[in-house]
Amino acid sequence: MIRKTVNNVTDALAGVKDGMTFMLGGFGLCGIPENAITELVRLGVKDITCISNNAGVDDFGLGLLLHQHQIKKMVSSYVGENDEFERQMLSGELEVELTPQGTLAEKCRAAQAGFPAFYTPAGYGTEVAEGKEVREFNGKKYILEEAFEADYAFVKAWKGDAAGNLIFKGTARNFNPCMCGAAKITVAEVEELVPEGQLDPNQIHIPGIFVQRIFQGKDYEKRIEQRTVRQK
Numbered sequence: 001m002i003r004k005t006v007n008n009v010t011d012a013l014a015g016v017k018d019g020m021t022f023m024l025g026g027f028g029l030c031g032i033p034e035n036a037i038t039e040l041v042r043l044g045v046k047d048i049t050c051i052s053n054n055a056g057v058d059d060f061g062l063g064l065l066l067h068q069h070q071i072k073k074m075v076s077s078y079v080g081e082n083d084e085f086e087r088q089m090l091s092g093e094l095e096v097e098l099t100p101q102g103t104l105a106e107k108c109r110a111a112q113a114g115f116p117a118f119y120t121p122a123g124y125g126t127e128v129a130e131g132k133e134v135r136e137f138n139g140k141k142y143i144l145e146e147a148f149e150a151d152y153a154f155v156k157a158w159k160g161d162a163a164g165n166l167i168f169k170g171t172a173r174n175f176n177p178c179m180c181g182a183a184k185i186t187v188a189e190v191e192e193l194v195p196e197g198q199l200d201p202n203q204i205h206i207p208g209i210f211v212q213r214i215f216q217g218k219d220y221e222k223r224i225e226q227r228t229v230r231q232k
Helices: 034-043 063-067 083-091 101-113
Strands: 021-024 048-051 071-076 095-098 117-120 134-137 140-146 152-161 185-194 213-216
Touching (some): 021 034, 034 152, 034 185, 101 140
Parallel strands (some): 021 152, 071 095, 152 185
Antiparallel strands (some): 117 140, 134 140
16 A cells, blocks of 8 residues: 655655745635645745635735745735735735636646646636637637646645545635645645545545645644624
8 A cells, every 4th residue: 555644744845945836725714734834934935936716814824924925926816815915916025826716726627637728718808818829619719728837736634544535524625626636746734644444435535646745734723714793
């Protein structure tokens, strides 16, 4: 049996360097690879490109990397909830490539499947399409989008086994599955790590072939991004 386990987050991020491109799963604060992000902050890597739906909040998630000015470029579909993200983007300190959310997901899936590019109607007629090839299919215009190229994909799952098989829980399934196998190295952190054979094969969302390293995370905060309560 092939084992993908590593001892801790430090071993999991071995080889990470300045100037690399990282994919990070999650949507808002749901399903983000908290341990991997904390380790990136500790390592102090800089001039990195981050591919993620958004950048967390000011003091949590990718917001921690933004505060340390470690991110050179964000490839995202959403800027809200993070004042520092907005400030750096508007001041020109941070390069931002805004991408339609479905296109962002498909660029991950294309990389995962080994497709170099695909056509999509999303963004046609807007600045998203500037400089991109346009073709017409059945009377409708489509633009050519290229698959992502990333050095590492950092994902968070609920359960995993020593072979790298993953199960996601609820909405934490978001961008995590399509980022697995979409980079040169996929690192999965899980809340519960079990031996091979412990997971029901019918419940596995991502097979271990898409994962190179897996470790059991710790100290998950499970924050609520926005709390809204009813007036008494």
